[in-house]
Amino acid sequence: xxxxxxxxxxxxxxxxxxxxxxxxxxxxxxxxxxxxxxxxxxxxxxxxxxxxxxxxxxxxxxxxxxxxxxxxxxxxxxxxxxxxxxxxxxxxxxxxxxxxxxxxxxxxxxxxxxxxxxxxxxxxxxxxxxxxxxxxxxxxxxxxxxxxxxxxxxxxxxxxxxxxxxxxxxxxxxxxxxxxxxxxxxxxxxxxxxxxxxxxxxxxxxxxxxxxxxxxxxxxxxxxxxxxxxxxxxxxxxxxxxxxxxxxxxxxxxxxxxxxxxxxxxxxxxxxxxxxxxxxxxxxxxxxxxxxxxxxxxxxxxxxxxxxxxxxxxxxxxxxxxxxxxxxxxxxxxxxxxxxxxxxxxxxxxxxxxxxxxxxxxxxxxxxxxxx
Numbered sequence: 045x046x047x048x049x050x051x052x053x054x055x056x057x058x059x060x061x062x063x064x065x066x067x068x069x070x071x072x073x074x075x076x077x078x079x080x081x082x083x084x085x086x087x088x089x090x091x092x093x094x095x096x097x098x099x100x101x102x103x104x105x106x107x108x109x110x111x112x113x114x115x116x117x118x119x120x121x122x123x124x125x126x127x128x129x130x131x132x133x134x135x136x137x138x139x140x141x142x143x144x145x146x147x148x149x150x151x152x153x154x155x156x157x158x159x160x161x162x163x164x165x166x167x168x169x170x171x172x173x174x175x176x177x178x179x180x181x182x183x184x185x186x187x188x189x190x191x192x193x194x195x196x197x198x199x200x201x202x203x204x205x206x207x208x209x210x211x212x213x214x215x216x217x218x219x220x221x222x223x224x225x226x227x228x229x230x231x232x233x234x235x236x237x238x239x240x241x242x243x244x245x246x247x248x249x250x251x252x253x254x255x256x257x258x259x260x261x262x263x264x265x266x267x268x269x270x271x272x273x274x275x276x277x278x279x280x281x282x283x284x285x286x287x288x289x290x291x292x293x294x295x296x297x298x299x300x301x302x303x304x305x306x307x308x309x310x311x312x313x314x315x316x317x318x319x320x321x322x323x324x325x326x327x328x329x330x331x332x333x334x335x336x337x338x339x340x341x342x343x344x345x346x347x348x349x350x351x352x353x354x355x356x357x358x359x360x361x362x363x364x365x366x367x368x369x370x371x372x373x374x375x376x377x378x379x380x381x382x383x384x385x386x387x388x389x390x391x392x393x394x395x396x397x398x399x400x401x402x403x404x405x406x407x408x409x410x411x412x413x414x415x416x
Contacts, residue, residue, distance in 0.1 A: 085156045086252050173331070181213075300336050301367075326400055326404040352377070
């Protein structure tokens with residue numbers, strides 16, 4: 045990954061490049077970006093530039109031995125830790141990052157901008173709660189105990205450290221504060237508020253913004269062959285989140301929309317029998333589908349507010365717009381605020397392995413009360 049592979053964000057790129065040129069490399073850095081931002085690609089490009097044997101003015105050369113290895117994510121001085129879970133082939137006590145390196149490299153090659161949901165599909169953990177186990181801290185210390193293989197920096201990229209077990213987080217505090225010589229930690233987080241203060245206090249924060257609409261538009265035209273008009277509509281709806289834009293572009297949202305429409309109708313009519321049946325369906329779906337539905341609900345609530353207050357900048361069309369036009373007659377701004385809070389709470393409990401059926405049914409009853 046090179047900086048040129050990331051659309052836009054020139055200010056952040058320049059900041060990172062200058063820190064290396066001026067030899068102002070903090071040994072522990074926290075890259076923070078909302079889901080859908082290029083926080084992980086930016087960390088990969090930064091490490092690539094750091095160890096490039098023939099640095100250019102604003103980017104790695106892309107052809108030296110170090111760059112070639114980094115492009116394939118096989119550089120011996122580049123280490124990774126990321127959330128994983130047990131699968132049908134891997135027991136829970138064996139679920140460590142190193143066990144999934146083949147899948148991880150494929151994920152980075154195919155979809156370096158991907159989120160945890162997409163990563164779960166790659167390693168087969170869609171129905172399990174991913175985390176960074178307490179055993180990982182020993183692997184981190186072990187991996188960084190040796191000198192660098194090629195004389196440059198050793199880099200440890202910890203993706204989504206907010207999923208780190210408290211014991212694992214506490215286990216790396218000492219090496220995070222006093223790492224071996226020429227060792228770099230980069231923690232890539234999409235929710236830094238969930239990190240222990242003892243972790244954040246030992247790192248230098250780098251904020252990674254979401255993509256601008258024109259950058260997402262350009263990516264959609266290049267990757268999906270869309271017209272400028274189509275790409276612009278999706279870019280507006282995605283609101284800077286590249287993963288959302290790609291899902292919409294490939295119609296991944298269709299199932300979520302149909303389920304959501306039926307869900308809201310049953311909440312409005314207080315059809316509790318059907319809501320119980322829908323809770324069973326929700327429970328039987330995988331984690332990815334469950335999270336996608338709740339995210340989709342938040343997007344629809346947002347677009348409903350836009351339609352009510354500034355319809356001229358509405359970002360949706362077709363069936364979705366038709367539903368929003370009808371739905372807006374049943375709710376107002378105060379109701380949307382309350383319903384959004386309920387969705388956020390449900391997502392929080394779902395992430396912490398609460399019963400999907402109980403979470404969905406409880407949420408449905410509360411939403412029915414808000415709507416009526």
